[in-house]
Amino acid sequence: MIDVNKLTRPQDIRVDLRLIAEMVEPGSRVLDVGCAEGTLLDYLVATKNVDGRGIELSQEGVNTCVAKGLSVVQGDADTDLVDYPDHAFDYALLSQTLQATHRPKDVIDQLLRVGKKAVVSFPNFAYWQCRAYLIFKGRMPMTSDLDYAWYETPNIHFCTLRDFTVLCQELNITIDEYVLVGGKGNILNYEVDSTRANLFAAQGVFLLSRD
């Protein structure tokens, strides 16, 4: 069993959060999948006037959200997205949660069924620090963003930028927009398919759609 308390997002979420919010049209209907304490939802309601809903695994997370006045249901991205009707939301958001799901492919598929568009952010496992850690230390990478030992990490399905873009092709998903973020929170102006992007981006934020 995954320790649900460890499923909260990294403390250093502000860049990721801001970038996701920039991709969301004001006044839209938004579902935040894995919304933790509702930081992003709260931010979207305040700055973009969205009609926001959330799904969160932990009872503590849900309680915190509910106390903030957010509509959040306790549930699991892997199993509970199927309960939502088609295109019930303008956007389905998945922030730093993809790598913690059991079936990431199905989850992405569901995101674009439930939402007309999806915004997905995740850490890039091909980031140079991860590669260096593995090459020089010969151990599973632990960085400031990914600071769990291999045996206790909730992050069970790591992928690289390249893995992700290939999966999008397989699923006929269009990447409408993307932002790549370096290790210091700086924005990188690289093509998403480039080797440099896959090496220097610590995380990526993607706006996805499917015809």
Added chain:
Amino acid sequence: MQLDCGAMMSDITVAYNTYGTLNEDKNNAILICHALTGDQFAASRHPVTNKEGWWNVLVGPGRILDTDKYFIVCSNVLGGCMGTSGPKEIDPETEKPYGLNFPIITIGDMVRLQALLQDYLEIPSWFSVVGGSMGGMQVLQWAAAYPERCFSAIPLATAAKHSAQNIAFHEVGRQAVMADPNWSGGKYLEEDKVPRAGLAVARMAAHVTYLSESALHRKFGRNLQDRENLTYGFDADFQVESYLRYQGMNFVDRFDANSYLYITRAMDYFDLARDHGGILANAFRGTSTRFCVVSFSSDWLFPTSESKEVVKALNAAGANVSFVEIETDKGHDAFLLDVPEMLQTIGGFMESTARSRGIA
């Protein structure tokens, strides 16, 4: 009042209690819906048992349902036995207790009567309608039948329909009552009898369903009752037996056997989806009511899966819904008990909804 069964009832009496004060804007009223064997004494001493209010843990000054802030109404349901019209009251036509001449009632009828009470109290809309178990069924019925009259709804440990297993348990209870010779075909009041044994057995069986195996184990284990050894007889050797017998006997003093039949039947008949073309989401289309659904992990009478069905329908209807499953081993009865996580959830929801309703 027209009932779902087709009968008309006039001269209906409603017994209710209120706590707190209705504000000038009349927007701070909360309706508490009680469960099968509950009553209007949610936060005041019971006249028969002399026990304190059954929801004192939630209702009172400074508590989550704050009587300093809200005007709280709790009425005895139609078919009940604490003053509202029910089978033990006198039928004006025959001048005898109704008994089985009382019409069959439904959850919808109970709610219709509460709506008449709302009119009488001149409350345009409830700030919240709250209840657990059968009370939760009424909450869902309220939200479906009168969405514009409830700003928020808090259904706890409940379901949008009564399951086959639950109907089965109720049938066991009813048969126990009816098998008691003192039930006398429902005319026991006229004959000055009480089907004590039957009703006590019904309560004992039901009481087991309100707990969980681990709660029973934690409370009683295989401990013996006031004795060192087994007696090799059918006396209550075990604490759990003694407890159940006590629960059964106590219940008989405060509850009417025919009321038990009628109200369990009302629960059995409850199926909100059936009333809306077989699609539960249709019950909530276009609703602007805010929902806070709560279930309990060890509740096997109204398990989390039932609450999830409700949440799923609410999501399909695009409703504002929050949902949490509280981890506890206290079983179905958890909604009546001091479960801090439940209090936090409901408290947080009440506070944020009160803010958006503009209740200081």
